Amino acid sequence: MQTLRKHIRIAAALVGALAMTTTIARAADPLPPQGDAVEPTPRLVLQITVDQLRGDLPGRFVKNMGEGGFRYLMNHGVWYADAHHAHANTETIVGHTTLATGADPATHGMIGNVWFDRQTGKLTYNIEDPMYRILTPGADVDKATEIDPTQKVASTDGRSPAVILGSTFSDELAIHTAGRAKIFGVSIKDRGAVSMAGHAGKAFWFSKTSGGFITSSYYYDRYPAWVNEWNQQKPASAYSGKSWELLHEKSSYLFGDADDKPWETDLAGYGRLFPHPYGSDKGKYFNTRLTLSPAGDDLTLAFAKTLIAAEQLGQDEVTDYLSVSFSSTDYVGHLFGPSSLEMEDNLLRLDRTLADLFAFVEKRVGLKNTLIVLSADHGGPEAPGYLNSLGIPARYMTPEKWDKEPAINALKQKFGIGKELIQSYRHPYVYLNRKVIREKGLDQAVVEKVVVDELMKFEGVALAVSSTALREGKFPNSPLIQSVLRNYNPRRSGDIFVVFQQHCFINDFDGLTVTSTHGSPWRYDTFVPVVFAGGRLTARRVDHTIETVDIAPTLTAIVGAKPPSGSRSAPLQEVLQGFAK
Ligand SMILES: [Zn+2]
Numbered sequence: 001m002q003t004l005r006k007h008i009r010i011a012a013a014l015v016g017a018l019a020m021t022t023t024i025a026r027a028a029d030p031l032p033p034q035g036d037a038v039e040p041t042p043r044l045v046l047q048i049t050v051d052q053l054r055g056d057l058p059g060r061f062v063k064n065m066g067e068g069g070f071r072y073l074m075n076h077g078v079w080y081a082d083a084h085h086a087h088a089n090t091e092t093i094v095g096h097t098t099l100a101t102g103a104d105p106a107t108h109g110m111i112g113n114v115w116f117d118r119q120t121g122k123l124t125y126n127i128e129d130p131m132y133r134i135l136t137p138g139a140d141v142d143k144a145t146e147i148d149p150t151q152k153v154a155s156t157d158g159r160s161p162a163v164i165l166g167s168t169f170s171d172e173l174a175i176h177t178a179g180r181a182k183i184f185g186v187s188i189k190d191r192g193a194v195s196m197a198g199h200a201g202k203a204f205w206f207s208k209t210s211g212g213f214i215t216s217s218y219y220y221d222r223y224p225a226w227v228n229e230w231n232q233q234k235p236a237s238a239y240s241g242k243s244w245e246l247l248h249e250k251s252s253y254l255f256g257d258a259d260d261k262p263w264e265t266d267l268a269g270y271g272r273l274f275p276h277p278y279g280s281d282k283g284k285y286f287n288t289r290l291t292l293s294p295a296g297d298d299l300t301l302a303f304a305k306t307l308i309a310a311e312q313l314g315q316d317e318v319t320d321y322l323s324v325s326f327s328s329t330d331y332v333g334h335l336f337g338p339s340s341l342e343m344e345d346n347l348l349r350l351d352r353t354l355a356d357l358f359a360f361v362e363k364r365v366g367l368k369n370t371l372i373v374l375s376a377d378h379g380g381p382e383a384p385g386y387l388n389s390l391g392i393p394a395r396y397m398t399p400e401k402w403d404k405e406p407a408i409n410a411l412k413q414k415f416g417i418g419k420e421l422i423q424s425y426r427h428p429y430v431y432l433n434r435k436v437i438r439e440k441g442l443d444q445a446v447v448e449k450v451v452v453d454e455l456m457k458f459e460g461v462a463l464a465v466s467s468t469a470l471r472e473g474k475f476p477n478s479p480l481i482q483s484v485l486r487n488y489n490p491r492r493s494g495d496i497f498v499v500f501q502q503h504c505f506i507n508d509f510d511g512l513t514v515t516s517t518h519g520s521p522w523r524y525d526t527f528v529p530v531v532f533a534g535g536r537l538t539a540r541r542v543d544h545t546i547e548t549v550d551i552a553p554t555l556t557a558i559v560g561a562k563p564p565s566g567s568r569s570a571p572l573q574e575v576l577q578g579f580a581k
Helices: 002-023 057-064 070-076 092-101 149-153 169-176 190-197 225-232 235-239 286-291 294-310 328-336 341-364 384-389 405-415 434-439 444-456 467-471 479-485 548-559 573-580
Strands: 044-050 078-084 114-117 122-125 183-187 202-206 320-326 370-375 395-397 422-426 429-432 461-466 496-500 504-506 527-534 540-542
Touching: 044 092, 044 169, 044 190, 044 341, 044 548, 057 070, 057 341, 070 341, 070 527, 078 573, 092 169, 092 190, 092 548, 114 422, 114 429, 122 149, 169 183, 169 320, 169 548, 183 190, 183 294, 190 202, 190 320, 202 294, 225 294, 235 286, 235 294, 286 294, 294 320, 294 328, 294 341, 320 341, 328 341, 341 370, 370 548, 405 444, 429 444, 434 444, 444 461, 444 467, 444 496, 461 467, 461 479, 467 479, 467 496, 479 496, 496 504, 527 548, 540 573, 548 573
Parallel strands: 044 320, 044 370, 078 540, 183 202, 183 320, 395 504
Antiparallel strands: 078 527, 114 122, 370 527, 422 429, 429 496, 461 496
16 A cells, blocks of 8 residues: 555646646646644745845735735745844854854855865865765856856866855755655755755755756765656757746836836846847857746746655655745846846745645645745845935945055055965955965964055945954954854954945956845845745734844744754743644
């Protein structure tokens, strides 16, 4: 009987996978809904992270949203209306790992998408790891066509969570269940999947080179059969020759008459106006364009649903974990800004994607047996052009145009040498050349101070903080300084942290000029939604401020596990009370 049931489930998974290749919509699912009893701990924890979903965006566009997606979360969930990341460098790996661990980057170690490795003397991409190669030959980053500048930094095609310090919620779940919990992370971005799966889970992410979902030898020796089948059906190719089109009548959108704005990124062949063509699947940038549109989220959804079915998540009393990180909102935000017709349509489509996922989970696991938590790795700034059109000052920063001559001369005057003292500046961190400082017999703290003083003279710099000064507590205990301190890891952080003024940021992505870039400690970058739904939770809006580090210890408390090792906060009482009802 067990075996028969297993066969039926595998068959159901295959049927689901086949249905998906043509429509990328709801996979066929013959399994009946679960019974009525609500169990004390959820069978499935479904953690959704929407890359760059600023806290105000779901509410801003909810009017045109349908049922079952964001409305389900709003009408049934505990919604925290003022949630923030508490660290200064609001980038993707930093935010994801904070959500996963409940720790600050100072503690979990992921202080930036990229940092300078003082041991190797090279910039390093957060989760790159030469020990664990990607399983699909030739599916690693193609530097010739990669437009995500942080991905291009990786000098190896290996990936693993080894650099993440301490445990994630998913790790604690594995420990708590004697390894019986099934734990998975899925995303278009490798860093969106690997961070959340933790050390104990399995991660899959999208390869823009192969057009399929891939993993590394850290997780598997060979792909599970269902992953091979999924990839062989080439779901991405279903978009060949198609375009990203508006979901609704243009006039129904808040930004319906704002499609053609000069500050939007006019990517060759993709354009600023609807429809945005994907081109042929033979095209060099075909898969990239899918990721820059809601199609990336559709593929992620289809893969996640197949995973839920094939791996039979949430089918017994052992709590399983699935993290789905949707990346399209981030790329759409970078290209068009959060106040654009593209972002509005993207979020309406994301709403449909969420509704589809929740309906699928309802059928297979039951939402009452599932705990959903949705948040974001960071928010995002408005396009300066958009703010300027409303009379609000904002602009792009161009550090490469800074006249560095006076600063270099000041260093030379003081220490006898100038630019040799700077090893690397990858915003927000400046790394000093410690070898040169040592060889010249200089005092590191004195050099830091002079560089800080010179940086502060540059236009657009709001704050430059040296690590020595941070360590010695030489600053007033302001929220800004606290956020920089939470980002400070002595092994990986640079010697000086630079904060640009509000509404000022770099918009150069290694030669590609984009519309907006997050990464600051300002409120528009720290502000994210946090909502818990499912189980016995009922609708509640919570207005007091919370931090994203609160999420992981809340999850461990609900499943009865101990808090992640570096987590610094307490469980959210509104969620615990709702769940214990
Ligand atoms: Zn981003």
